[in-house]
Amino acid sequence: MGKRETDSKGAESPVRFSVDRSSPVPLYFQLSQQLETAIETGKLAPGSLLGNEIELAGRLGLSRPTVRQAIQSLVDKGLLVRRRGIGTQVVHSQVKRPLELSSLYDDLEAAGQKPATRVLLNTTTEATAEIAAALGIAEGAEVALVERLRFTHGEPVAHLRNHLPAGLIDLSTERLEETGLYRLMRAAGITLHSARQAVGARAATVEEGERLGEPEGAPLLTMQRTTFDDTGRAVEFGSHVYRASRYAFEFQLLVRP
Amino acid sequence: MGKRETDSKGAESPVRFSVDRSSPVPLYFQLSQQLETAIETGKLAPGSLLGNEIELAGRLGLSRPTVRQAIQSLVDKGLLVRRRGIGTQVVHSQVKRPLELSSLYDDLEAAGQKPATRVLLNTTTEATAEIAAALGIAEGAEVALVERLRFTHGEPVAHLRNHLPAGLIDLSTERLEETGLYRLMRAAGITLHSARQAVGARAATVEEGERLGEPEGAPLLTMQRTTFDDTGRAVEFGSHVYRASRYAFEFQLLVRP
């Protein structure tokens, strides 16, 4: 298919933006949200120019740095591309989410599935050497241990095993069956910052097969993840197993030059 | 007057930074690189404060916006955390790479392995419906097709199959055996922008097992990836298979609030 599209550059600012100076929401954020909405709804066509920053600033009654800040945030999101001497263009690829640190629960819910959780285990134990190393605590220290089965449409999808430092949050089995672990942590005031992940595959053991409804030797997706909050403290270590026949990781990622 | 004696912040600047105004390298970038180096080498200890922006600007002979720009770039990388009223802290978790869009070749090379490539196929073919949809071209259109085996230490690690729009770059078999595909594309002036990936697992077929030295039914990691350049054009569709016993995806990701 031809890449060339009708370069109708005549369409000058079909979209009207405005900011509310009495709002506590930062001006650049108001603008970036309006821009993002216009892009997502197609009001700003892919490939179209955005109009130069100075004129845009003048039209909105903002300064150029403020407009630049708004634009930059969308460039960081991958929605816009700046070209010196040309202007700022709307990227016309299907950018969705640049791989958020989301729980499986959120993933499934976003995919329109209705996730359910069965808590198999909710207790405390002593950290093994592996767990202690991942969480940065002493071997033998007390840690919370949660094992869950995650279902969609009544079918098991994954077996989730999580270790958390003792006393970090209150893990009620009821709430664990209602929502995802990350939501509970965020609700407890923990600000997640980064995670280190490893994704691999292996054959199912007999026990794993029984739990997940797969035969022995069936391929399973594995993920191990250590999550850190913004102080650098490890707040969670997860060791998860997914049915490869039912689940795959899908994500979008951006290039940061 | 009741001057404050608790001047604890004064002892917080053991590192000296400097900028070269005659260099064509932007000042904020010079500073951010020096900061990054200081963090990586441990000269700036994890958890330590950075000294407030105004003082830092004055010490370097820069303006505060410039210093802020340098700091912000490292905050975006996950190396620093800003706290209003407190200061800017060095994160003390082991941040490595926030999941770049890298080729397997670069991954292996960075891991200290010595990757080798054998080109199995380097030709053109007609796009199937799946390929056409992934690349956004017409079904039956001509596409380049490359199949490679990737080795480390003489052992096969992955089987890579790539489809590219016809005529995008010149795919010489020799260069494909020397380096990775992404490097060739970048060298051809293509600026990679984003990619959509799916990672899953499945059991090896007989043929796959023979190619990779695994028995039939062995678990394999699979990845499908469509890569886009900054105009939104799809430049590559890859369908890859990795030996799960020899390879796993490892990466770090950041939370973008």
Place this chain on the structure above:
DNA sequence: CCGACGTGATTGTCCGGACAATGTGACCTC
């Protein structure tokens, strides 16, 4: 003794301007 309050420190937001670097397109020369 303990909580409310204020104060200082620091980052967050915003402004207006200046010049540099870069890519496009028209113009000019050969």
Place this chain on the structure above:
DNA sequence: GAGGTCACATTGTCCGGACAATCACGTCGG
């Protein structure tokens, strides 16, 4: 007509300043 040259448009970088928002901590009052 082909190719190089130059003006123009646009983003990139940088400055100096101003005020607001937020957090830690010491002080004061109950």
